[in-house]
Amino acid sequence: MNILFLRPNPGNEQFGLGPFFRVEPLGLEYIAAALLPLGHTATIADLRFRPDAATWVRRTRPRIVGISCLHALEYDQVVATAREVRKASPETFILVGGHAAMAFSSPLEQAEIDAIALDDGEALVPMLVSAIDSGTPLTEVPALRLRTKEGWITTGSPEQRTHLDLVPLPARDLVARHRSGYHCLLFKPVWLIETARGCPFRCSFCSVWQVYDRSYRERSIGAVVEDFATTGDSIFVADDLFWNNPARSLELAQALRTRGIRKKWILVQSRTDLISRNSELLEAWRPIAKDFDIFLGFEYASERALSDISKDAGVKESLTAVDVARSHRYGINGNFLIDPQWQEEDFHELWDFVAKHRLQRSGFTLLTPLPGTDMYQQNAYRLQGIPWADFDMHHLLWEPQLGAERFCELYAETWRRSILNTAGDKKLIDWLRQVKPLQIPYMIRVLRRTQAMMKPDTYLREYAATRAQRETSHNCRYSS
Numbered sequence: 193m194n195i196l197f198l199r200p201n202p203g204n205e206q207f208g209l210g211p212f213f214r215v216e217p218l219g220l221e222y223i224a225a226a227l228l229p230l231g232h233t234a235t236i237a238d239l240r241f242r243p244d245a246a247t248w249v250r251r252t253r254p255r256i257v258g259i260s261c262l263h264a265l266e267y268d269q270v271v272a273t274a275r276e277v278r279k280a281s282p283e284t285f286i287l288v289g290g291h292a293a294m295a296f297s298s299p300l301e302q303a304e305i306d307a308i309a310l311d312d313g314e315a316l317v318p319m320l321v322s323a324i325d326s327g328t329p330l331t332e333v334p335a336l337r338l339r340t341k342e343g344w345i346t347t348g349s350p351e352q353r354t355h356l357d358l359v360p361l362p363a364r365d366l367v368a369r370h371r372s373g374y375h376c377l378l379f380k381p382v383w384l385i386e387t388a389r390g391c392p393f394r395c396s397f398c399s400v401w402q403v404y405d406r407s408y409r410e411r412s413i414g415a416v417v418e419d420f421a422t423t424g425d426s427i428f429v430a431d432d433l434f435w436n437n438p439a440r441s442l443e444l445a446q447a448l449r450t451r452g453i454r455k456k457w458i459l460v461q462s463r464t465d466l467i468s469r470n471s472e473l474l475e476a477w478r479p480i481a482k483d484f485d486i487f488l489g490f491e492y493a494s495e496r497a498l499s500d501i502s503k504d505a506g507v508k509e510s511l512t513a514v515d516v517a518r519s520h521r522y523g524i525n526g527n528f529l530i531d532p533q534w535q536e537e538d539f540h541e542l543w544d545f546v547a548k549h550r551l552q553r554s555g556f557t558l559l560t561p562l563p564g565t566d567m568y569q570q571n572a573y574r575l576q577g578i579p580w581a582d583f584d585m586h587h588l589l590w591e592p593q594l595g596a597e598r599f600c601e602l603y604a605e606t607w608r609r610s611i612l613n614t615a616g617d618k619k620l621i622d623w624l625r626q627v628k629p630l631q632i633p634y635m636i637r638v639l640r641r642t643q644a645m646m647k648p649d650t651y652l653r654e655y656a657a658t659r660a661q662r663e664t665s666h667n668c669r670y671s672s
């Protein structure tokens with residue numbers, strides 16, 4: 193069967209990691225790799241590049257189109273993409289999957305979409321394809337939200353979570369045409385690698401552990417080493433939680449070193465408590481890349497605030513992790529949360545903490561109730577009518593305690609104190625010195641866009657637009 197996979201263009205990459213990161217659709221590459229040995233034909237089209245969905249549909253004439261939906265901010269765009277596909281080919285079966293689809297499917301339960309995957313795709317998609325091929329009722333395929341004449345229904349539960357070794361290597365060839373367009377800040381092209389999936393912790397603002405019931409699955413050492421050996425020299429590790437299993441991580445580092453693997457750059461995401469306890473693990477991994485960065489959630493600068501979000505790690509762990517990582521020459525890209533409830537003194541506490549511990553490479557996201565979390569359920573009453581594109585953790589979704597104007601001034605000031613402010617300590621010229629001459633136009637473009645985050649008006653304008661859209665949606669509801 194002929195299957196087309198689409199990675200939609202989220203259309204909202206103006207804030208946070210958006211401008212800096214464009215990485216390959218790894219989930220789709222794993223699903224395609226599961227289908228190819230079964231004799232199916234798979235195409236992956238990344239719509240962040242040309243051409244558009246309708247052109248791909250005309251070009252490949254698929255029986256099934258699978259659209260990925262990783263982030264809540266993409267829901268509306270995913271539905272729009274499905275509509276485009278439906279128009280170009282009314283008979284095509286349209287399936288949506290990915291993290292946000294699994295975590296909270298209701299925004300996708302629309303006439304344009306036939307089914308939503310509630311589980312990983314490697315085992316599920318081949319089952320669905322075979323059912324469509326043989327005319328078996330789709331109600332027999334597990335882990336789906338299915339559009340039927342009677343409305344949307346949920347099919348049975350899968351017997352077990354997919355073993356990650358079911359598909360040892362992703363079909364990276366299918367995105368080879370886009371490789372030079374995948375980048376992470378200074379590094380271009382970039383490869384995305386997954387060594388493990390899931391997270392056993394329970395942070396209240398995160399939807400990952402809820403989707404995977406706090407499970408944590410690992411790929412075999414052999415498959416991961418092969419993936420590292422056959423990819424390029426700049427690597428973003430997609431794992432929700434790197435270094436979670438110290439014994440296995442140590443074994444993996446040794447296997448990579450034995451195979452002679454050395455990269456230019458690696459970025460991983462981990463936790464402060466894991467790092468503070470495992471200095472020897474960081475030491476073992478460090479020689480594997482010339483530059484090695486860690487994404488770390490610091491979240492808050494005080495114990496009181498941390499205890500509110502079930503982080504299960506405190507300020508002491510944050511500071512020890514910074515010391516341990518620095519002692520092994522890792523770069524630290526932390527993230528702090530900013531609560532719309534904050535008062536002036538909360539901002540000052542954060543700024544002092546960042547300055548005192550030299551954490552200017554951090555990012556600052558607004559505490560946002562993401563669909564799939566309890567926090568979303570608790571705040572659902574005030575989120576009605578807000579466009580999904582605003583769920584990027586940089587949009588104000590409701591009136592903050594300090595009032596929008598003052599809050600946005602302080603939020604913009606927080607970003608002004610970061611390394612991204614080209615009027616601050618690190619000037620544009622310092623950034624440009626770090627890249628090859630050919631990359632200078634790209635770097636200037638990205639940094640120019642980022643300067644908007646230092647201006648209160650950027651957020652205020654967006655907030656006004658959010659409120660206007662919300663009003664319109666309320667009025668439509670009352671008049672219909």
Ligand code: B12
Pocket residue numbers: 202204205206207208209210213214215216217218219220222223257258259260261262263264265287288289290291292295309311312313314317384386390398399400430431432557562563564583584585
């Ligand atoms: C890589 C990544 C990114 C990349 C983009 C990825 C891409 N290809 O475009 C970058 C770094 C740009 C990014 C940015 C952001 N991200 Co992000 N990201 C991830 C991360 C860490 C890994 C995704 C991944 O590739 N995993 C590996 C592959 C193999 O797994 P997978 O994608 O889940 O695919 C499997 C299944 O989902 C399913 N599947 C996937 N697609 C499809 C399609 C079909 C048809 C089917 C049937 C199944 C299916 O099958 C696949 C194989 O099993 C996830 C964490 C996660 N667990 O999802 C967060 C995550 C998705 N991101 C998140 C967030 C919050 C963001 C940001 C808002 C953060 C910020 N501070 O700015 C920004 C938004 C940027 C923007 N404006 O668009 C949240 C989303 C929460 C939510 N409910 O919305 C997550 C879950 C992280 C978290 N812990 O909270 N992100």
